[in-house]
Each structure stands twice: as C-alpha cells, then as structure tokens.
Amino acid sequence: MATATAAPDERLASTSLVSRLLIRPEIGAAVAAIAVMIFFTLISDRFFTLAGAGVWTESASTFGIMAVAVALLMIGGEFDLSAGVMTGFSALTVGILTTNYGLNIWVAVLIALALALSVGAINGILVMRTGLPSFIITLGTFFILRGVDLAVTKAIIGQVSIQGMRDVPFYDSIQPVFGHSIQIGEGTFYVSVLWWIAVASVATWVLLRTRAGNWIFAVGGAQQSARQVGVPVLRTKVGLFMTTAAAGWLVGMISLFRTSTVQANTGVGQEFIYIICAVVGGCLLTGGYGSAVGAALGALIYGMAFQGITFAQWDTDWLFTFLGAMLLGAVFLNNWVRNRGVTTR
Amino acid sequence: MATATAAPDERLASTSLVSRLLIRPEIGAAVAAIAVMIFFTLISDRFFTLAGAGVWTESASTFGIMAVAVALLMIGGEFDLSAGVMTGFSALTVGILTTNYGLNIWVAVLIALALALSVGAINGILVMRTGLPSFIITLGTFFILRGVDLAVTKAIIGQVSIQGMRDVPFYDSIQPVFGHSIQIGEGTFYVSVLWWIAVASVATWVLLRTRAGNWIFAVGGAQQSARQVGVPVLRTKVGLFMTTAAAGWLVGMISLFRTSTVQANTGVGQEFIYIICAVVGGCLLTGGYGSAVGAALGALIYGMAFQGITFAQWDTDWLFTFLGAMLLGAVFLNNWVRNRGVTTR
Amino acid sequence: MTASQTRGAAILEVDQVGKRYGNIIALSGISTSVRAGEVTCVLGDNGAGKSTFIKILAGAHEHSEGVLRIDGEECRLSSPREALEAGVATVYQDLAVVPLMPVWRNFFLGSELTKGRGPLRRLDVAGMKRTTKAELSAMGIDLRDVDQPIGTLSGGERQCVAIARAVYFGARVLILDEPTAALGVKQSGVVLKYIAKARDRGLGVVFITHNPHHAYPVGDRFMLLRRGKSMGDFPKSEMTLDDLTAMMAGGAELESLAHELQREMGADSSVAAELAEVQQNVAAKGARE
Amino acid sequence: MTASQTRGAAILEVDQVGKRYGNIIALSGISTSVRAGEVTCVLGDNGAGKSTFIKILAGAHEHSEGVLRIDGEECRLSSPREALEAGVATVYQDLAVVPLMPVWRNFFLGSELTKGRGPLRRLDVAGMKRTTKAELSAMGIDLRDVDQPIGTLSGGERQCVAIARAVYFGARVLILDEPTAALGVKQSGVVLKYIAKARDRGLGVVFITHNPHHAYPVGDRFMLLRRGKSMGDFPKSEMTLDDLTAMMAGGAELESLAHELQREMGADSSVAAELAEVQQNVAAKGARE
Amino acid sequence: ACSGTGQDDSGATAETSDLTYAVITHSGPGDAFWDRVKSGAERAGDDYGVSVDYTSDPDPAKQSQLIDNAVAQKVDGIVVSMANPDGLKDSIEKAVAAGIPVVTINSGLDESAAFGAITHIGQSETIAGEAVGTKLSEAGVSNAICVIHEAGNIGLEERCRAAASTFDGTMTNLQVDGTNDAEVKATIKSKLQADPSIDGILTLGGQFAIGAVGAVEESGSDAQVATFDLSDDVVSDIEAGKILFAVDQQPYVQGFLGVTTLYLKSINGNDVGGGQPINSGPAFVTKDNAADVAEFAKQGTR
Ligand SMILES: Nc1ncnc2c1ncn2[C@@H]1O[C@H](COP(=O)(O)OP(=O)(O)OP(=O)(O)O)[C@@H](O)[C@H]1O
Ligand SMILES: Nc1ncnc2c1ncn2[C@@H]1O[C@H](COP(=O)(O)OP(=O)(O)OP(=O)(O)O)[C@@H](O)[C@H]1O
Numbered sequence A, B: 001m002a003t004a005t006a007a008p009d010e011r012l013a014s015t016s017l018v019s020r021l022l023i024r025p026e027i028g029a030a031v032a033a034i035a036v037m038i039f040f041t042l043i044s045d046r047f048f049t050l051a052g053a054g055v056w057t058e059s060a061s062t063f064g065i066m067a068v069a070v071a072l073l074m075i076g077g078e079f080d081l082s083a084g085v086m087t088g089f090s091a092l093t094v095g096i097l098t099t100n101y102g103l104n105i106w107v108a109v110l111i112a113l114a115l116a117l118s119v120g121a122i123n124g125i126l127v128m129r130t131g132l133p134s135f136i137i138t139l140g141t142f143f144i145l146r147g148v149d150l151a152v153t154k155a156i157i158g159q160v161s162i163q164g165m166r167d168v169p170f171y172d173s174i175q176p177v178f179g180h181s182i183q184i185g186e187g188t189f190y191v192s193v194l195w196w197i198a199v200a201s202v203a204t205w206v207l208l209r210t211r212a213g214n215w216i217f218a219v220g221g222a223q224q225s226a227r228q229v230g231v232p233v234l235r236t237k238v239g240l241f242m243t244t245a246a247a248g249w250l251v252g253m254i255s256l257f258r259t260s261t262v263q264a265n266t267g268v269g270q271e272f273i274y275i276i277c278a279v280v281g282g283c284l285l286t287g288g289y290g291s292a293v294g295a296a297l298g299a300l301i302y303g304m305a306f307q308g309i310t311f312a313q314w315d316t317d318w319l320f321t322f323l324g325a326m327l328l329g330a331v332f333l334n335n336w337v338r339n340r341g342v343t344t345r
Numbered sequence C, D: 001m002t003a004s005q006t007r008g009a010a011i012l013e014v015d016q017v018g019k020r021y022g023n024i025i026a027l028s029g030i031s032t033s034v035r036a037g038e039v040t041c042v043l044g045d046n047g048a049g050k051s052t053f054i055k056i057l058a059g060a061h062e063h064s065e066g067v068l069r070i071d072g073e074e075c076r077l078s079s080p081r082e083a084l085e086a087g088v089a090t091v092y093q094d095l096a097v098v099p100l101m102p103v104w105r106n107f108f109l110g111s112e113l114t115k116g117r118g119p120l121r122r123l124d125v126a127g128m129k130r131t132t133k134a135e136l137s138a139m140g141i142d143l144r145d146v147d148q149p150i151g152t153l154s155g156g157e158r159q160c161v162a163i164a165r166a167v168y169f170g171a172r173v174l175i176l177d178e179p180t181a182a183l184g185v186k187q188s189g190v191v192l193k194y195i196a197k198a199r200d201r202g203l204g205v206v207f208i209t210h211n212p213h214h215a216y217p218v219g220d221r222f223m224l225l226r227r228g229k230s231m232g233d234f235p236k237s238e239m240t241l242d243d244l245t246a247m248m249a250g251g252a253e254l255e256s257l258a259h260e261l262q263r264e265m266g267a268d269s270s271v272a273a274e275l276a277e278v279q280q281n282v283a284a285k286g287a288r289e
Numbered sequence E: 001a002c003s004g005t006g007q008d009d010s011g012a013t014a015e016t017s018d019l020t021y022a023v024i025t026h027s028g029p030g031d032a033f034w035d036r037v038k039s040g041a042e043r044a045g046d047d048y049g050v051s052v053d054y055t056s057d058p059d060p061a062k063q064s065q066l067i068d069n070a071v072a073q074k075v076d077g078i079v080v081s082m083a084n085p086d087g088l089k090d091s092i093e094k095a096v097a098a099g100i101p102v103v104t105i106n107s108g109l110d111e112s113a114a115f116g117a118i119t120h121i122g123q124s125e126t127i128a129g130e131a132v133g134t135k136l137s138e139a140g141v142s143n144a145i146c147v148i149h150e151a152g153n154i155g156l157e158e159r160c161r162a163a164a165s166t167f168d169g170t171m172t173n174l175q176v177d178g179t180n181d182a183e184v185k186a187t188i189k190s191k192l193q194a195d196p197s198i199d200g201i202l203t204l205g206g207q208f209a210i211g212a213v214g215a216v217e218e219s220g221s222d223a224q225v226a227t228f229d230l231s232d233d234v235v236s237d238i239e240a241g242k243i244l245f246a247v248d249q250q251p252y253v254q255g256f257l258g259v260t261t262l263y264l265k266s267i268n269g270n271d272v273g274g275g276q277p278i279n280s281g282p283a284f285v286t287k288d289n290a291a292d293v294a295e296f297a298k299q300g301t302r
C-alpha cells in the first residue's frame, strides 16, 4: 500500500518560495498597502514623514480595530451593520452617565461594555434563532440604536453632543488607556495604534491556532457541515457578534478619550468602511475565507488613502472619486497578486 | 415499472390550499404589508384616506421601482451599491445638459439613459471579468460616481443643486411622462405608481415565464452549475446590472420631473433602502431566491412605515428606532408566514 | 422474520420514528435498534428514506414522530454534537466538509487536538497533520499535501477523508451513508475492512449501500426501506446474497428490465445476468412460500 | 496495445492534453478520441484525474497543455456552452444542479422550451413539467412533485435528474462521470441501458465508473489513468472482466489486501474472493508475458 | 487650488506667493451652505494668489485628524469651524503651539480665544436660529415644524433648537431623508395631512424649501415656508410670495474673510478684529430685497 514518503511527488510542479508565500490571504493586501504608500510618498513629500505617519496611522488604527473584528465575523459568514453606531452608542453611554449622572467614569466604561456585549449577544441570538440573514437583523439593531442615540441623548442632555467630559472626576486616570499620545520626532502617535496591533495579533492567533478559530472558518464556509461534525455553531456565532460589539466599544472609548466628546450621530455609516477594509484585506463576503492581518492592512490602505488625498492637496469635491479609484486599484492589485499564487480553477 | 399516476401519493400529507399558497415568496411580504397598513390605520385616522394613500404610494413607488430591479439582481446573486447615486447621476446629467448647455430635454434624457446603461455594463463586466464580489466593485463605482456628481456639477454650474429646470424648453412635454399627477378625491396620485406597477409586472413575467428568468435564478443559486449546463452567465449578469442602472435612470427622471430640482448628493445611501425592501420582500441575500412582487411589497412596507411614522405624529427623533422596529417586525412576520408554508429542515 | 439474534446491547433504538419535511412524508413508523458488535445494513431504493433515517440517528434532523432511545433512555437529539458526545460518528452522504478549509482542519473539525494549557492552549498543528496524512494513506489515498483545501480534492478523496474521520472518532456507533459510492475497488475494500474491524472492536455499525456485494459480506442484519416505510428487519441467517440483491433491486418489476438489458447489451452483461438470476430466485421463493 | 479498431468517425480528439491547478499537476500527456457509436470507459483510482479529463472534454475547464480537436478541427472550449452547442452533453460528478430551483427548471436549464413568438415568447411550463416527469419515471424515479426544489431530493434522485437531462439533450456525445455512484441496482440497470441505446443511436459515449460490472458490459474501449498519466487505451477485444477489475483495483498491491479481507470477513466475502481471483489472474498474466 | 466658475476676473492677482491655508469644516460632502463657504475661501485664495485646501468631516474625531494632517503638512494658517469645540481642542492647541495661526469661523465663538485662535468670524447657527424664531413669530405663525434633513447633524439641530427658543408658538422637529428630494416632499406632506393646524415650515437648506412649497401646494395647507440659505429657485419663490423669507448667513463671507484674515496675518502681521469676533450676518431675504440678491444666488455665491 502506498505510504507517504519524503520523496518529491511527481504530481507537484516545483514552486518557488515566492509563489508559496503568495497563497496567504494577506500578502495581496500587503503589496497593495506598499503600493499606496509609495504612491502618496511620491505625490506629497510630507506624507512619509514622522508627522505624516502619525496622522495616517491614527486614522487607520480605529478603522483597523473594527475591521479585524468585522473580518472575524465575515469569515464566520455574518455581517454586523450595527458595528458603526455601536461606537457612538458606547461613547454616549459613558458620556451621559458621567457628565449628566455623575457616575464614576470607570464604572461607566464598564457599564458601556456590558451594554455593548448584550447588544452583540442579542444580535447573535436573533440571527441564529430566526435563521434570518444577519444583514437584515443587524440593520434593524442599527436603526434602533441610531434612533436611541439621538433621542435619548437629546432627551437627557438637551443637545446632540456631549460636552465637558474633561471635567469629569478621574478623567485623567482613564484617558491614557485609550487616548494617550507620545511625541516621536515631530510626529504624534496615539495609543490606539498599539490597540490596533494588539487586536490584530490576538485575532490572528485565535484564527490560526485555536479551536475557536477553526470553528469560525467552518461556520462561515459551510454552516450545515460544521454543525454535522459537531461544531457548536450557536456559541461560535454569538461569540463573534459579541466580539464585534466589544470592538465597537473599544473604538468608542478611543474616540471618546481622544477627543473628549461624542455626537449622537457618531459612527453612522462607518460600518461599511469596516466591511470595505476587511474585503480590501482579502476577506470573502460569502464567509469562510480571510485573515485578520489582511483586514488590518485593509484599514491601513483605507487610512492612507483617506489622509493621503488630503496630503496630496487634491480638490476634496473629488474625494470620493479618488477614494473609489484607490480602493478599486487596491482590490485589483490584491486580487492579481493572489491569483499569481494560486489558480483554483 | 412505476409510472406517474393521478392517484394521490401516500408519501404526501394532505395540504390545504392555504398552506400551498404560503410557499410563494411574496405571501409573507403581503401579510406583513397588510399588518403594517392596519397598524397605522388604527393609529392615525388620516393614514388610510385617499390623501394619505396618495402620499405613501408616492413614497413607495420610487423605492419600489428600484427594489424590483435590485431584487432581480440579488436573485442573480449580485449587489449594486451604485444604484442609489445612479438616480442622482442621471438626473444631474439631464439637469446640466439642459439648464447649462441648452440641449433639447428629450435628447438629454436619452443621453442620461445611455450613460446609465454604460455604467451598468461596466459594473457587470468588471464583476465577471475580475471575479471580485460585486459588493466591492459597485462600491467603487458608487464612490466614483458620488465624487463625479459633486465635482462635475460644482465645476460646471458653480453650485451643488440644479436650478431653473422648469424654464427649460419642452419641459412640459416630458414632465407628464415621469411626474404627472392626478387628483382622486382629496388625494394626489403620481404616475410613478403606474411605473412601479408596470416594472413589477414585467419583472415578474420575466422571472417566471421567460428563459432569462430561469437563468437569473440559476446564476444566483449556483453560478458554477449554471455555467456547466450552458447558461450564458456573463450575458445574464451584465444584463441584470444594466437593468438596475436603467431603473436608477427611471427613478432619477421621476424624481427630477416631480421636484424639478436635483442636488449633487441625491441618492447617496438610498442603495441600502432598496436592498432592505428586497430583503423584507423575501429575497435571499445569497441569491437564487426571491420574487419581484415581494420586492414591490417590501417597498410598500417601507414607504408605509416611513410615512406612517410621520402620520402617527411620533417624535421623529425616534424615527430610526421606529423604522428599525417596524422592519424587524415585518421580516419576522414574513419569515414566520413562510415557515408555516414550508419546513425545509 | 423479525431479528431476535443479539450480539450485544442495543446502543441506539428507534421506535415508530417518522420524519416530515413540510407536507412531504419522508419516513414513517420505523423501528429498529443498533447493537454493539453488529452491522446493520439499511437497504432501499433511491429516495426510500435511508439518508433521512440516518440523519435522525446522527442528530442532524430531529424526528417528528416516535421515540429515540440511547442506552435505553429516551431522548431527543437536537444537534449532531449531542450524538457525537454519545459516541456516534457519522459519514453523511454529502460528506459534511468545509470546502475552503485544508484537509487536516476538516479531518479534526469539531474535535481538534490541542496542546499547552490555559491561555496558551493551542492547536497541535503538527500532530493533526501527521495523523491526517497517516490515516488517509492507510486507506490508500496518498495526498500531495494535507494543506490543500478539501474542496479541491477529487470526489473519492473527499469521501475517504470523511470516512477516515468517522472511523477515527467513532467511539461506540459508526454510521456510514453510502461510503463506498465514489470509491475505487481498492478503497472500497479498505472501507469494508474498516467496518469489519469496527464491528470486531464492539462498535455498532449502520451501513448504507446500493451494492449487494458490499452489503452482504459485512452485514449482520438487513433493514429494508421502501417509499419511507420499513419492509422488515432480517438477520443474515435468513438471507442469501441473491435474496438481498432481489430486495435491493425492488424485487418485482425486475423481469422485464432484466430481459431488456440482456437484449440490449448481449449476454456478456453481468448486470443483466445478475438481474435475471435474481428474478428467477424471487419467483422461485414466491412459489415456495 | 493501442486502439485501432474504429466504429465511427472521431468526434472529439485530444492530443497530449494536460491540466495544472496552480502547482498541482492533475493531468498530463493524455491522448485519445471519442468516436461515434463507441463507449469509452475511463478507469482509474481515486484522484487519478478522471473528472479533470472529462471537464476538459466538456468545456468546463480549459486545458493547460496539448490540443483538443472537434470534428478534426483544433479548438479551445472556453465554456461548457460551446461544448453543448457542439452536441456534447455531460453529467458532472457534482451534478451541476441549482439546489433552490424546482426539478423541472433544473432539467431544462439552459435549453428551455418556449412557445409563442416575439415579446410573447414564454416558457412552455406545462410541456417542461410533463417531459421531466416522464423522463424521470422512465428511469424508475417516481417523484412526488416536479415543483420540489431539487436540493430536497435524495442523492440518487438528484443523480437521476442529471442523467436524464444529459441523455435527453445529448446530441452527439454523452459524457457521464460516475453516473451510477449513488444509484440503486434498478436505476443503475436503467442507466446502463441508456448508455447502450445512445451508442446504438450513433452517439459517442465517455463513461466513468468504479464498478467493473458496470463498465465491462457497455464499454468498447477502456482508458486507464493513474496519478494523472495515461496507462494506455485498450479495446474490449484485449480485455476480460478480470483484467479490467485488476486494472481498476490498481493491479499490484492487491494480494495483501485480498488476504487481509478474506481473514477479516470470512470466506463469504465476495469482494475478497473477487480480489483474490483478480490477483491470481494478474500474477498469471505477468507470468505469461 | 481649484476655484468655482463665474470668477474669471481673478486675473487681479499679480504675483503668487507660496502660502498655503487649510480650511477645515464640519460639513458633510455636498452640503449647499458649506459649499458657499468653500467658494468664498477659494475665491479669496485666487484673489490673493495663495493656495487654499478645503477639507471637511462632520465627525469631530476625523475633523481633528484633518487638523493634525494640516499641521503635519506645515500649512501657513488654518481656518476651522468648531461645531464641537471639545472635540477639536487638542488639535487646535497643537496647531497653535506649532506656530500656525488659526481662525475659527461659523461656530465656536465662546472657545475661539481660549484655544488660541486669532479671531472668530461668523455667526453661529444659534444667532441665526434665534433671529428666525423671532421673525416667524412676527409673521403670525403659531405651530411650526423645523425640517431636519440629516439626523443628528449638530449644526442643524442647533438651528432648530435656537429657532424654537425664541419662537412664541410650538415648534416640532421633523426628520426627513435629505438625500432623496421626492421623499422630503412626501414626508412634509404627510406631516401637513396628519396635523392640519401646522401653519409654518422652517427648512434648513434651499432645496428643501422648494420641496416644502410643493408639499404645501399639494396638501392644500396654508402653511408659510421659511428657510435657511438661498438658491436661484428660492429667490424666485420668494419673489412669487411662496416663501416668506430666507435667512442668508452669508457663508461666502465666512470663507472669504477667514482666508483674508490669515492672509493679512501672514503678509502684514495684522490681527483682524483685534481679538473681537467679526459678524458675517445674518441677512434676511424677503420679497422686498429678493431682486437684489437674485443675480448672486444664480452664481451660487449667496
Ligand atoms: N480545483 C483544484 N485545485 C487543485 N487540485 C485539484 C482541483 N481539482 C482537482 N484537483 C486534484 O487533481 C487530482 C485529480 O482530481 P479528479 O477530480 O480529476 O480525480 P478523479 O479521477 O475524478 O477521482 P475520483 O474517482 O475520486 O472522482 C486530485 O488529486 C485532486 O486533488
Ligand atoms: N429537506 C427536504 N425537503 C423535502 N423533501 C425532502 C428533503 N430531504 C429529503 N426529502 C425527500 O425525502 C425522501 C427521502 O430522501 P432520502 O435522502 O432519505 O432518500 P435516500 O433513501 O437516502 O435515497 P438515496 O439512495 O437516493 O440517497 C426523498 O424522496 C426526498 O425527495
């Protein structure tokens, strides 16, 4: 009986290391990120400086944290359209509880986390129990939260933005955790960049090296089959929705303690940017394929393109046209690179 | 050898006409629409009057035209995020060509149609040729068109909305086609309602009674299999994208000739409303299942809910919360009704 | 003609179970039991309800009527996970694999090997790859690369992965839905050997196949389904290979087909010959009774 | 031992074709031809490249090397539609059905019947349903309802739909990839009858199966693939059923398996017996040459 | 920098300097009001031969990133609108610390000096809104709706809040979907039908006033329409008596003066206003003076 031998298999064409590397879902995104970086460096001499890097890494970092969480969810075969408004929801909760009700800020932050996790759990359980697409369920929660953000904020504080956060007791004890910045040369770098790296690393570890990661790929790639071989589908999916909600909370805190304010419409519309970043980073919309590092790189591409257009001093009437063209360019490049690596048909 | 006989098959439980009806994808949507209608009729005595009906049918009609086209595309397994801005793009084209360049209005309308169809074709061809998800490709065209709408309008007419349409020669010759209204009792009814019914009927006929309809279901349900049995996948999909673009053009014209103005950001964000209507109407986001009538009913639900909230005189700060709750309610009801009809697992 | 001979304790038992999909009655009134150290073959025409029956045992579908007992205790299996935890491993007809995932991840999906403790607990990737490669080559499948997405394997290779997995994890009951359908002669032989081995290790086995040559040698009891109903449960002692073939081919209505085939394909057609022989047998049996 | 006997003109011809998926060489250097009125059986182990070969003929995959000729003219088939238009109908191993669509729509997908003219041209729904029902019951599949989504049919029922469709639309060449894998004895018999009929009507048939009892009676030529390479193309005159079984089982390495099986399953195992017999045969043949 | 059309007389500039100013507002894309701020700023840039970069984002976090971005680019001055002063504090102070002169426009009057801006130009939504409230009361309106075309937009909410604060009758907010003109009209119509006692509609953008006028006509209501911002069509409707009045906050002035102030600071060290804010409006356009502004409204600069 034929047994596996170490001898080379005549049914395999020899491949270079390069082309084996290219198979990883994130390589395309990395190449695209480098291309975008070079592009803007050539166009604006201020882009690739410490000062410039401080700006676009900050911009990318909050997108990146969410994009990684959303990518996990997408790999697991679901969407979360309430992810954007969740950032505003968490920050408003903290803002209102502290400035209006005088609650201790640490307690308020934890309450916001608990609320976010519950919304995530509700999303997950509704999706699994009704069998309806998550697109429509989380669209419902998106609408509901959006209205709640506006109406409750207005009802309680009479206006649509939180003011006076800085004067809340213990503000300075918590601000550094989410909003700290350090000066390197002439560039200001924010702690959110560390969060971004941390989230992407943990997500990568979970995806590739834990049972939960295996289950995420499985429920996204073929839910029915996953269920049949005993993957706890409900637990995995609800966990993913809660992860996304928690990421929304984290980004909400970062934005709150970075600017010390939040508005009732914060985060509305951002959910699509997260999905864009994940897709640019190589995740499949249909689930079952993608990577956390790719999504983080997708956010980097988006952040660089977004700020780069300003650096290039182009007329911002054309902002979206440029952005669209950059995105398409990045995805095409990513796709082309991946197809070099593997031809599946 | 056993041959088919007219005798009842012992492997079939007897079913009532009702439960057989329930299998059709649009029945759930119809039940939900009736529920929403009854709900608002009970809440506001002005809702179910001729005057009220004039408003919500008008509101539903433009959503409905787009929702039907988007539903066909979704059944065919694709999305078009550029559908919303396409309405603004077409209307702006006509507005600029006539008010600024003095082109004959009929010619301008046809040029706008040609442009819309080309964008649709480009969408379709890019999606098929690159193999990238349509979500990301049409997001690119959405961004690009959005920028073009703003920048070109601004560059040519120096402001962001078209003015003076009413003074364009022959305006009155074309206005009735898209913007005509008639008075029935105290209600004003628009010709767009007829367009809506016409589009839904044609789409239903195409879907259920033509080869093209068969192909649409097939490419959405299992593209690889459809290709293997000889369905012209490229042609079908490009045709669908062009249909959506044409619907965008139609809605753009209706909106232009009804309000005689259009602004540069018209239609931004509307693409999701179309998708929502289609999903509420029973289309699957994953493709291969749905109905045109369902999508038209989904638009009716959305239009009634949106206007109904105003009729009910609720605090519109809560608008989105109400809307979200109504939508979830409608989808749950739809889903429950459908599950009565068929239990597929 | 009902089975009475028992080799071991009944692990799974069903009593008058049925299953409806909406208004479609796929199965009704089925009673049987799966005993340790015994191979139950489920036979029946296409669409007779075999896969539906198996899915009930495996927890993939909840039954709509009747009772299911595990180790004598009545229960409802609401997910395959529960069945797996009770030691029931299944090869589904549609294989239950995740096409985009590598072969080794599919092999261990749901029962991954880990090493390390606490937050450092992680997948034992090397161990899983090694085991996968070894189990597959024991079945005569020499994969180029266990990192290949399983969706790119050939139909038979995929089937082997599903079987190897079930055999590896099957603790008390092994359920196989047409495992040999896509397999070559050699691989089929290996699967039959596995079944025999599992039986000898004291597992209960449920085996579905359309090939009487595969069913007869390993089966201890034969349950026949027709159009969603059970036609009885026969011990091997009451059966010959020919009886079995006759039963599988539907018994009646065979004569004309056999003649037709012989006419069409000439005398060298073993299928035709087989059918003809079976038909005579059936006729003879009918005359005896 | 190369085929020279021809029953008709070559419809499809391949010369040194090969197919790579990325760095995986699935097929290389295959040459053969499909002739009118002749059944070519493609044999080989799991993963040998049979389905890949068939997909090249059917236009589903473009070949990466070599030449493909239709009616003597060199061409590349870039879509199955082109192959269909040239009269080649295929049953794929994964069946190529659209699960959510009703059975009758699947049956006619891509070749729908229409009635009326101009803008009134519409599907002939009644006609299509009738034909579907009739064609399926001719295969012994008595569907409850041709409006059922095909995804809810049993594996064998789905397979029958795919076969019935190909037979119905196959004009000049019929390609069947393991059509009998999921079928019962009766349905398999019907499929073999169909193949014989198609051959007699002058169609070229390519038939893949793992069952020598199915391949031998209908095949005229046997092409053997192993690990992506062709091991030759034999006319029936040079083969016996035993040769064929030996070839399908991989020839060598069989002895040990046969013995093992006989030990495991006892003497009543026909598979073991068959294998043993085949093995002796191979040995004898080796001695003769 | 690019400029709008209709300003082909900008040849007045003799030499072009290499000064660059960033104008960073809290506008969403394509907003008519802010578009005029942009036009004003760019016109000033053309006139003075300096380059002006206009960017905007309604999210304070992103707006502050845009300020950081400008600082990283080492621009020569920043014009910023402070709808949410808390959110921009750090970034503006950083810009000031980097030696970049900052001028605030439109909103943020109270914080402007504290953050280190050299002056504030404009008047806020609050002042304009309050003036509108008074004026509506004068017109005898008692039950008005304030049409918000973008939910949660801080400037729009502020306008309605301020108008309601000085308005004698009741004023309720109505949220509409501003990216769909036909829907705006339909929603206003619904509201008018649901509550026939409504006798006043305040819209917050020129194009929405046109929809409101249509809604009033079709629903047979006799509500009066007032609006923020001008457009060609608004002016003709004012002349025709269909719109009561329009508030012109003179956004063009805010953009133009913002850049001018920075320019003077750069070339001559001037502190325009001497630490006091400069008012840019509001001006009311009514039937009486509509003809005077018609020409400029057509150009899109008023
Ligand atoms: N898309 C693909 N990408 C990579 N490898 C593939 C792909 N499709 C098939 N292969 C490989 O090519 C080889 C031949 O596959 P093929 O499906 O042709 O085998 P087969 O002879 O039909 O086997 P079976 O009898 O099991 O159906 C297999 O080893 C398989 O792993
Ligand atoms: N989800 C479903 N919805 C409706 N009917 C179904 C569903 N699944 C199976 N059926 C029907 O139930 C019957 C039994 O199907 P099942 O798959 O159990 O047959 P089977 O005996 O395994 O056949 P095969 O030998 O062809 O695999 C079939 O007629 C099929 O059409």
Ligand SMILES: [Mg+2]
Residues within 6 Å of the ligand: C050, C051, C052, C093, C177, D154, D155, D156
């Ligand atoms: Mg089955």
Ligand SMILES: [Mg+2]
Residues within 6 Å of the ligand: C154, C155, C156, D050, D051, D052, D093, D177
């Ligand atoms: Mg195969």
